[in-house]
Amino acid sequence: MLHMLSSILQRLHYETTCAANGLEGVNALKGQSFDFILCDIRMPKMDGMQFLRQARQFNTEATVIMMSAYGTTDTALAAMRAGAYDYISKPFKTDEIELTLRKAEEREALRRDNRKLRHRLASLEENHTFGRMIARSASMLEVFDLSVKVAPHPTTVLITGESGTGKELIARGIHQMSSRSAGEFVAINCGGIPASLIESELFGYTKGSFTGADSHHQGLFATAHGGTILLDEIGELPVPSQVKLLRVLQEGEIQPIGATHPRKIDVRVLAATSRNLEERIDSGRFRQDLYYRLNVVHIHLPPLRERTEDIPLLSDLFIKRYATRGDSEVSRIAPATMALLLNHSWPGNVRELENVIERAVILADNDDILLPSHLPDSLRCRVDTAPSIAPDGSLSIKNAQKSMESSLIKRALQITEGNKTKAAELLEISYPSLLSKIKEYRLTKK
Incomplete structure (x- = not known):
C-alpha cells in the first residue's frame, strides 16, 4: 500500500515520505513539516486515531486524510472530530486520491488567503494609530x-x-x-x-x-x-x-x-x-x-461627539490600561453602558472619557464588566429635553417609535462599520430581530 501510494503521488508531482506505522509517522513529524498526510486507521504499534491525536501536539498545519478498509460513518465522524480533513474508504481509485488532494489544496489556498487577510486587517489596525493615539x-x-x-x-x-x-x-x-x-x-x-x-x-x-x-x-x-x-x-x-x-x-x-x-x-x-x-x-x-x-x-x-465611532475603541483601550494598572478583572463593557457612553456629548472630549473609564474600572471592583451603575450620575441621568415626535410632526407614539428605532439602528451600524452582530449586541436585540428591522425600515450602512 505504501509503495502504491508513493508511486501514484510521485506521478502527480508530489514529494513523498513513507512511514510504516503511526509511531514512525510521529517521528517523521519531529524532523520536518508536511502539506498533507495520508494515514491508515489500522496500523501496528500506533493506530491512525492515536497518531492523529499525537500529531496535533506538534501544532502541524498539515491537512490529514484518513484511510481504511473498515470504514463506517462513526469512524469517519470520529476522525473529523479529531482533526482530519477528509476520509477515504479502501479500496480506492487513483482518481479518488487525486480529487481528494486537489480539494485539500484548494482548502489550503483558502487558508493561506485567510491568513493573508488577517495580516492585512492587523496591519490596518496598526495603521489606525499615530503615536499614542x-x-x-x-x-x-x-x-x-x-x-x-x-x-x-x-x-x-x-x-x-x-x-x-x-x-x-x-x-x-x-x-x-x-x-x-x-x-x-x-x-x-x-x-x-x-x-x-x-x-x-x-x-x-x-x-x-x-x-x-x-x-x-x-x-x-x-x-x-x-x-x-x-x-x-x-x-x-x-x-x-x-x-x-x-x-x-x-x-x-x-x-x-x-x-x-x-x-x-x-x-x-x-x-x-x-x-x-x-x-x-x-x-x-x-x-x-x-x-x-x-x-x-x-x-x-x-471633538469626540463628532466621531462617536471612536468611543468603543478608546473605551477598550482605557479599560485595558487601568485594569492592568489597578489589577482589576474588568475586560468588557455592557451594551447598556456603551449606549450611555455613545449618548453623552463629551464636553471634555477624550480626556473626559478616559477619566470616566478610570473611575468606572475602580468602582467595578471585582466585576469583569462595566455596568451603567459604574458611570457618573451625569451620564446615567442624562435625558434629552426635546420630545421625540414622528417625522410627520404628529404625536403618534407608534410612528415616533419607528422613527426612533430606525435612527438607533442607523447609528449602531455606523459605529460598528456595518457589523450586524456587534450592532445587535449594542442595541440589545437579537440578530434575527435586527435583520428583520433593517428589512422593514429599508436601512443600509451610510
Missing part, C-alpha cells in the same frame, strides 16, 4: 494621515481643537516621526505662565539682567535646540512676546534677556490652541503676521 473614524484617520505627511518636514504646524482632543499627543507623534526624534520634545503651556515670566522662560536670561537673576538661565528654546518645542495655548501668549516669537520663526535666533547678541537656534516650532485665533486677531490680541507664520500646515482635531 488610536482611532477608526474617517475624520481622525485624515488627521493621522496629514500628521504622517508633515512629520518629516521642518515646517511649523498649527494644531487646533477643543480641550481634551489630544493636541499634545499629535505634536508628540509628529516629533517622534521626524528626524529630530533623538532631540528634546519641550511642551509649554503659554496660558499657565504669568506674562511677566513668559519671555524669560522661553528665551532665557543672563546673570544680573534683572533683580533675582543670580545665574544664567538658557530658556526652553535653547533646551529644545535640535528638537521640537510645542507652544500650547498659543492664543494666550502676550502680544510683546508674540513679537519675539515672530523673530525666532523668521530669523531662527533668540536673544535672552540681558544678552547683547542674538543666538542661533535650531528648533522646530509646533503650536496648539483651543481658541479661535482669527477672532483674537480681530480683537487685537493676536498678531496676524505671527498667525500666518504658524499656520503653514493646519491640523484640526474634531
Whole structure:
C-alpha cells in the first residue's frame, strides 16, 4: 500500500515520505513539516486515531486524510472530530486520491488567503494609530494621515481643537516621526505662565539682567535646540512676546534677556490652541503676521461627539490600561453602558472619557464588566429635553417609535462599520430581530 501510494503521488508531482506505522509517522513529524498526510486507521504499534491525536501536539498545519478498509460513518465522524480533513474508504481509485488532494489544496489556498487577510486587517489596525493615539473614524484617520505627511518636514504646524482632543499627543507623534526624534520634545503651556515670566522662560536670561537673576538661565528654546518645542495655548501668549516669537520663526535666533547678541537656534516650532485665533486677531490680541507664520500646515482635531465611532475603541483601550494598572478583572463593557457612553456629548472630549473609564474600572471592583451603575450620575441621568415626535410632526407614539428605532439602528451600524452582530449586541436585540428591522425600515450602512 505504501509503495502504491508513493508511486501514484510521485506521478502527480508530489514529494513523498513513507512511514510504516503511526509511531514512525510521529517521528517523521519531529524532523520536518508536511502539506498533507495520508494515514491508515489500522496500523501496528500506533493506530491512525492515536497518531492523529499525537500529531496535533506538534501544532502541524498539515491537512490529514484518513484511510481504511473498515470504514463506517462513526469512524469517519470520529476522525473529523479529531482533526482530519477528509476520509477515504479502501479500496480506492487513483482518481479518488487525486480529487481528494486537489480539494485539500484548494482548502489550503483558502487558508493561506485567510491568513493573508488577517495580516492585512492587523496591519490596518496598526495603521489606525499615530503615536499614542488610536482611532477608526474617517475624520481622525485624515488627521493621522496629514500628521504622517508633515512629520518629516521642518515646517511649523498649527494644531487646533477643543480641550481634551489630544493636541499634545499629535505634536508628540509628529516629533517622534521626524528626524529630530533623538532631540528634546519641550511642551509649554503659554496660558499657565504669568506674562511677566513668559519671555524669560522661553528665551532665557543672563546673570544680573534683572533683580533675582543670580545665574544664567538658557530658556526652553535653547533646551529644545535640535528638537521640537510645542507652544500650547498659543492664543494666550502676550502680544510683546508674540513679537519675539515672530523673530525666532523668521530669523531662527533668540536673544535672552540681558544678552547683547542674538543666538542661533535650531528648533522646530509646533503650536496648539483651543481658541479661535482669527477672532483674537480681530480683537487685537493676536498678531496676524505671527498667525500666518504658524499656520503653514493646519491640523484640526474634531471633538469626540463628532466621531462617536471612536468611543468603543478608546473605551477598550482605557479599560485595558487601568485594569492592568489597578489589577482589576474588568475586560468588557455592557451594551447598556456603551449606549450611555455613545449618548453623552463629551464636553471634555477624550480626556473626559478616559477619566470616566478610570473611575468606572475602580468602582467595578471585582466585576469583569462595566455596568451603567459604574458611570457618573451625569451620564446615567442624562435625558434629552426635546420630545421625540414622528417625522410627520404628529404625536403618534407608534410612528415616533419607528422613527426612533430606525435612527438607533442607523447609528449602531455606523459605529460598528456595518457589523450586524456587534450592532445587535449594542442595541440589545437579537440578530434575527435586527435583520428583520433593517428589512422593514429599508436601512443600509451610510
